[in-house]
Amino acid sequence: MKKNLYKLTAFLAILVILTPLGLLAEGNAWGEWGYKDFKEMIGYIPSGLKRFAEFWSAPFSDYTIHGLGNIFGYIASAIIGIILIFAVIYLFGRFVSKSKNT
Amino acid sequence: MHIPDGYLSPQTCAIAYGASIPILVIAAKKVSKKLDSKTVPLLGIFSAFSFIIMMFNVPVPGGTTAHAIGGTLMAIILGPWEAVLGVSVALFIQAVFFGDGGILAYGANVLNMAIVLPLTGYFVYKVIAGNADIHSKRQWIAAAIGSYIGINIAALSAAIEFGIQPLFFHTANGTPLYCPYGLSQAIPAMMFAHLTVGGFVEAIVTAGVVIFMQKSMPEILTFQTKGASHEEEFI
Numbered sequence: 197m198k199k200n201l202y203k204l205t206a207f208l209a210i211l212v213i214l215t216p217l218g219l220l221a222e223g224n225a226w227g228e229w230g231y232k233d234f235k236e237m238i239g240y241i242p243s244g245l246k247r248f249a250e251f252w253s254a255p256f257s258d259y260t261i262h263g264l265g266n267i268f269g270y271i272a273s274a275i276i277g278i279i280l281i282f283a284v285i286y287l288f289g290r291f292v293s294k295s296k297n298t
Numbered sequence: 299m300h301i302p303d304g305y306l307s308p309q310t311c312a313i314a315y316g317a318s319i320p321i322l323v324i325a326a327k328k329v330s331k332k333l334d335s336k337t338v339p340l341l342g343i344f345s346a347f348s349f350i351i352m353m354f355n356v357p358v359p360g361g362t363t364a365h366a367i368g369g370t371l372m373a374i375i376l377g378p379w380e381a382v383l384g385v386s387v388a389l390f391i392q393a394v395f396f397g398d399g400g401i402l403a404y405g406a407n408v409l410n411m412a413i414v415l416p417l418t419g420y421f422v423y424k425v426i427a428g429n430a431d432i433h434s435k436r437q438w439i440a441a442a443i444g445s446y447i448g449i450n451i452a453a454l455s456a457a458i459e460f461g462i463q464p465l466f467f468h469t470a471n472g473t474p475l476y477c478p479y480g481l482s483q484a485i486p487a488m489m490f491a492h493l494t495v496g497g498f499v500e501a502i503v504t505a506g507v508v509i510f511m512q513k514s515m516p517e518i519l520t521f522q523t524k525g526a527s528h529e530e531e532f533i
Contacts, residue, residue, distance in 0.1 A: 201513045204343045206341060211350045218354040223361040226487045227460050227477065231304055232480070244467065244475035249304035254397030259353065273396060274353060278346040280391045285345060288383075288496035292330040 212274045216267045299367070299456050299488075300392065301407055303400030305477040306459055307467040312460070315405030323380040337376070340521070345384035346371045349391065352398075356499050362487075364496030367411055367452070370419025370445035371504040375511070377522050381416035404458055410452045419448020425489050432519050438508045445504035446497040448488065452484075453496065457481070457488035 224233075230251035234241045254260035260266070306314070329337075348368040355363040373381035386408050392398035401518045423444030430436040461481030464474035477484070511519045 197517070200518055201339055201343070204340075205517065208346055208350065211347070215350060215353045218365070221357040221363040223357070224362055225355070225364060226299065226362045226491055227305060227456070227479075227484070228300060228302055234461040238478055239475075240479050242474050242476055243469075244307060245304040245477070247304070248308070248400075248402060249302065251303040252393075252401040253395070254393075254395055256395055257397040259396050259398070270353070274350055276395065277349050277388075279392050280395060281346045281349055281387055282342045284387050284391070285338060285342040285384075288326075289333060289341075292333050296330075296477060 208278070212271060212278070215274045216270050219266060219270055299364075299407075299411055299453060299492075300389075300399030301403040301410075301456060301459065302397075303402045305400075305464060306406055307476050308402065309467075310459060310463070310476075311400075311402045311405060314403070314409050316411060318405045318408040319347075321382065322386060322408065328379040329383055337380070340376060340518070341380055341384055344368070344376060344380075344388045348372060348385055351503060351532070352388070354446040354499075356495055358491045359497045360490070361510040362491055364491045364499065366496070366500040366503045367410060367415060368500070368503060369416035369447060369452075370423060370441070370448040370500070372433050373374050373416040373420035374441055374444070374504070374508065375521060376461055377520060378417055378420045381420070382412050383451055385412035385416060385457075391527040406456075410456045410515075412458070414455045415448045418451045419444045422447045432516060434513050437512065437519075438505045441508040442501040442505035446501040449500040450492050452491035453488045454485065457484040460488070473480035488526070 229237070231241055231246050234245065256269075256273055256276065259270050261269040261272050261276075264272055329341075338501055351366045351368050353365070355365050360362050367385065369381050369385045373385045376384070389399060389404065389407050389412055393404050393407070421444075423440045426440035426443055427437055430440070458481065460477045460479060461484035463477040464480045467475045469475065490513075508519070
C-alpha cells in the first residue's frame with residue numbers, strides 16, 4: 197500500500213509540473229467570463245450579475261500569484277491547492293477518528 | 299463548468315445549497331463509517347488529482363475551453379460517496395483560494411460536479427461493468443462510458459441552471475438580471491463543449507487511470523470491496 201501511495205504521489209508531482217499546458221487553451225469556458233466581458237458580448241452588464249460578481253475576492257484569483265509569472269504562478273497554485281486539499285481531508289479524518297473514539 | 303458568482307440569482311443559489319448540503323452530510327456520514335488510515339491519504343490524493351486535472355484546460359472549437367473533472371474515476375476507485383466528498387473539497391479550495399467558481403454558486407457547482415457527475419457516472423459504470431473481472435477490458439470500457447455520460451449530465455445540469463435565469467429573473471421590461479442566456483443558448487453551448495471535447499477528455503483520463511491501475515496497482519482497484527469487508531469485520 198505504501199509503495200502505491202509513493203507511486204501515486206510521484207504521478208501527481210509529474211502532473212503538477214505539466215499543469216502550464218492547461219494555459220495553452222485560449223479563451224474561457226462557456227459561462228465563466230468576467231462580468232466586464234458582457235459589455236462587449238451583449239452591450240450591457242446585467243445588474244444582478246454585476247452586483248454579485250465580486251462577492252468574494254480570492255487571494256490567488258485565476259491561479260495567479262502576485263510576483264510570479266503565469267507559468268510559475270500556475271505551478272505554485274497547483275502546489276498550494278494540493279496542500280490545502282490534504283489539510284482539509286486530514287482535518288476531516290482527525291475529526292472523524294476523534295468522534296469515533298469518544 | 300465552474301459557475302462564477304453573479305450568474306445565478308441568490309434564490310437559485312439558495313435552492314442549490316439546499317439540495318447539496320443534505321447530500322454532503324449523507325456522504326460525510328457514509329465515508330466516516332469506513333474511514334481509516336488507508337482511506338484518508340487516498341481520498342487526499344484523488345481529490346488533489348481532481349483539482350489538478352481541472353487545471354488542464356482543453357480548447358473547444360469556437361473559442362471556449364473545457365476540462366476533465368475525475369469525479370467518476372474517484373467513484374470507481376474509492377466509492378461514490380468518497381467521490382462526492384473528494385470533488386466537493388477540490389471545488390471548495392478552487393472557489394475560496396483561486397476564484398474558480400463562486401462562493402454563492404458553490405452549492406450549484408457541488409450539485410453539478412460533485413453530486414450529479416460522480417453518482418451518474420458511477421451508476422452507468424456499474425450497469426456496464428456488472429461483475430466483470432477487475433482486470434477485464436469491460437472494466438475500463440465501462441469506466442470510459444460512465445465518465446463520459448457523467449460529465450455530460452453534469453454539463454446539462456449546469457446549462458439548465460444558467461438557462462433558467464433570464465426566464466425567472468429579469469427587470470420589469472424583461473432585461474435579464476443574471477445570466478442573460480436562456481436555455482436555447484446555454485444547453486447547446488454547454489453540451490457542444492462536453493459532448494465533443496470535455497466528455498472525451500474525461501473518458502480518456504478515467505479509462506487511462508483504470509488501465510494503469512489494472513496493470514500496476516490492482517489492489518487499489520479492489521479497494522472498495524476490501525473496504526466494505528473491512529467494515530463488516532469491524533461490526
